[in-house]
Amino acid sequence: MDGVLQMCYICGAPHILRILTRKKRMPHASLGMESDILKNKFIRIYNGESSSIFRFCFLRTSDKEVAIDLMQDTFMRFWNSLSRGGKEIRNERAFLFAIARNSITDWYRKKRTLSLESLAENSEMDVEAFMNTPQKEEIEMAHEAKFLMEKICELDPLYQHVIYFRFVEGLGPKEIAEILGESMNVVSVRIHRGIKQLRSVAGYDEKKHEK
Amino acid sequence: MMKKNMKNDFFRKGIEGIRNIQLSPEERGVVLSRLLEHAEKHSAVVSPWKIYLSRFQVKYAIVGVLIVLFGGGGAASAAEGALPGDILYPVKIYVNEPLRKTLIAGDVPKAQFEAERTVRRLEEAESLAAQGRLNKASAETVREHFEKSAATFDSVVQKLEAKGSSKEAVNVRVDFEAQINAHSQILSTVGSAMDVSRDNDITPLRDAVEEKAQKAKESRANAVGVFLKDFHEEFDGRAQSIQAIIQKTGDRFRNTVSATAASSSVQNVILETIPQTLQAAENALRDAKEKQNSGDSNEAFSVLLDSESAAKEADISLKQGLKFGKEEKEKRDSSRRGDGDSDREDNSGRGGD
Numbered sequence: 318m319d320g321v322l323q324m325c326y327i328c329g330a331p332h333i334l335r336i337l338t339r340k341k342r343m344p345h346a347s348l349g350m351e352s353d354i355l356k357n358k359f360i361r362i363y364n365g366e367s368s369s370i371f372r373f374c375f376l377r378t379s380d381k382e383v384a385i386d387l388m389q390d391t392f393m394r395f396w397n398s399l400s401r402g403g404k405e406i407r408n409e410r411a412f413l414f415a416i417a418r419n420s421i422t423d424w425y426r427k428k429r430t431l432s433l434e435s436l437a438e439n440s441e442m443d444v445e446a447f448m449n450t451p452q453k454e455e456i457e458m459a460h461e462a463k464f465l466m467e468k469i470c471e472l473d474p475l476y477q478h479v480i481y482f483r484f485v486e487g488l489g490p491k492e493i494a495e496i497l498g499e500s501m502n503v504v505s506v507r508i509h510r511g512i513k514q515l516r517s518v519a520g521y522d523e524k525k526h527e528k
Numbered sequence: 529m530m531k532k533n534m535k536n537d538f539f540r541k542g543i544e545g546i547r548n549i550q551l552s553p554e555e556r557g558v559v560l561s562r563l564l565e566h567a568e569k570h571s572a573v574v575s576p577w578k579i580y581l582s583r584f585q586v587k588y589a590i591v592g593v594l595i596v597l598f599g600g601g602g603a604a605s606a607a608e609g610a611l612p613g614d615i616l617y618p619v620k621i622y623v624n625e626p627l628r629k630t631l632i633a634g635d636v637p638k639a640q641f642e643a644e645r646t647v648r649r650l651e652e653a654e655s656l657a658a659q660g661r662l663n664k665a666s667a668e669t670v671r672e673h674f675e676k677s678a679a680t681f682d683s684v685v686q687k688l689e690a691k692g693s694s695k696e697a698v699n700v701r702v703d704f705e706a707q708i709n710a711h712s713q714i715l716s717t718v719g720s721a722m723d724v725s726r727d728n729d730i731t732p733l734r735d736a737v738e739e740k741a742q743k744a745k746e747s748r749a750n751a752v753g754v755f756l757k758d759f760h761e762e763f764d765g766r767a768q769s770i771q772a773i774i775q776k777t778g779d780r781f782r783n784t785v786s787a788t789a790a791s792s793s794v795q796n797v798i799l800e801t802i803p804q805t806l807q808a809a810e811n812a813l814r815d816a817k818e819k820q821n822s823g824d825s826n827e828a829f830s831v832l833l834d835s836e837s838a839a840k841e842a843d844i845s846l847k848q849g850l851k852f853g854k855e856e857k858e859k860r861d862s863s864r865r866g867d868g869d870s871d872r873e874d875n876s877g878r879g880g881d
Contacts, residue, residue: 356564356567357615359563359567360560360564360615360619363560363563364618367551367556367559367560368550368551368556371549371550371551372546372547372549372550375549376546376549385551385555385559388559389559389562389563392559392563393563393566396563396566396567396570397570400567400570458545458546458548458549459541459542459544459545459548460545461538461541461542461544461545462541462542462543462544462545462546462548462549463545464538464542465539465542465543465545465546466542466546484543485543485546485547519539
């Protein structure tokens with residue numbers, strides 16, 4: 318074994334850098350490469366997911382500027398997790414939605430000027446609901462989209478997220494469960510009950526109309 | 529079951545409508561640039577153990593490219609040299625260029641920037657052609673961005689003209705016309721030299737550029753017609769500067785082109801057009817002077833600008849022709865080196881066996 322203890326100039330800690338290597342290798346070059354690969358991955362994920370994350374933030378805050386800030390904050394936190402390494406991110410999409418959800422919760426908490434007491438009583442329910450602030454900046458939405466969003470907002474807060482993630486973002490129960498921190502069974506039941514409630518409030522239930 | 533229950537047109541339209549809530553590519557680009565800045569400041573810290581363990585993984589094959597892309601100045605500066613199809617091309621289009629635009633003040637610099645941006649798209653197509661990477665898909669990307677930038681250029685110059693900045697507007701239009709003409713000629717040559725196949729069809733791009741070249745000429749002629757009175761005093765000075773461009777381009781052509789052999793038939797055709805264009809510029813200049821002497825100063829100035837456009841076109845064709853040859857040569861050298869390396873590997877492999 319030809320290991321040599323050297324100081325890594327990236328993190329400053331001593332590492333055995335040459336174990337089992339035949340030639341002397343420069344650690345810094347490899348570290349730079351790893352960082353570049355991460356950036357490449359990050360850009361790819363951003364290009365694929367930024368629209369969904371923005372939409373989610375916008376529908377929760379009704380404010381385009383705030384939604385852009387929250388989206389940016391979400392991806393910054395995502396980069397921090399990605400670059401720190403540690404636990405592998407298995408589903409980037411679900412992970413991003415989970416961060417976005419937390420960012421939105423933080424934003425609501427900062428925004429509320431209620432007393433701590435009332436915050437404790439009401440915040441959870443408020444934060445769970447979609448579009449519970451008056452529309453500040455209008456993004457043009459088709460009539461059908463506005464109607465559907467209104468109906469989703471009328472659902473029990475427990476069902477709003479699962480219905481949104483399932484039908485608008487096309488996520489599966491497993492991914493939704495990861496985002497909400499619930500079990501897959503719970504999510505499946507909520508989807509089922511949510512659909513039932515949505516059919517009722519939106520009039521999508523044709524049989525009911527026929528009656 | 530769920531899908532069956534939700535099979536409702538109204539519901540489907542609602543879902544599609546919600547999915548249409550999106551940021552524009554420019555807005556997304558601006559956020560990405562901020563995020564990349566953040567990523568630069570908070571670079572990844574990775575254990576050297578991890579590096580060692582993953583050393584043999586395939587992903588390292590792209591490391592060389594990424595070092596070039598991200599090294600020295602970050603992604604934004606690396607993106608400046610990106611071409612359609614490259615991973616950083618969207619950063620160049622949606623981050624770098626809009627950011628540069630926001631830093632520009634004044635209508636004339638804005639119009640010049642839009643002209644430069646439009647021409648950049650055509651230079652990208654030519655670079656792709658020189659590297660053998662121009663195909664239907666990349667040509668389509670170039671065409672879309674070219675048409676968008678050209679339309680923006682027109683609207684900026686029209687605003688300039690509406691404000692009464694006649695001389696500046698005409699000057700910007702003459703330069704733009706010369707650039708578009710030169711690149712239209714080059715793309716036409718490139719298109720004719722390419723193998724005719726469905727995947728290699730760049731006709732829509734070629735047609736779009738030709739059409740724009742024609743319109744640029746007409747727009748410049750119309751603009752000059754309106755503002756002729758502003759130019760009468762500067763005929764002599766302008767004629768002298770055109771003569772200087774013709775002289776300089778002619779000398780450079782003789783010195784550089786005659787001394788070196790063309791790298792390909794495409795470069796040869798591009799360079800062959802230069803003496804003709806210079807001759808056209810000289811003829812127009814002579815005509816303009818004759819008309820000026822005979823007292824027809826309006827017509828004289830119009831012909832003088834034809835001459836100026838042709839002289840500048842020759843200069844641009846020369847620069848682009850030389851650049852095209854250089855890029856072709858680099859591409860050939862790198863493929864030859866690649867072949868040499870693989871030959872050596874093959875030989876050493878056989879020797880080992």
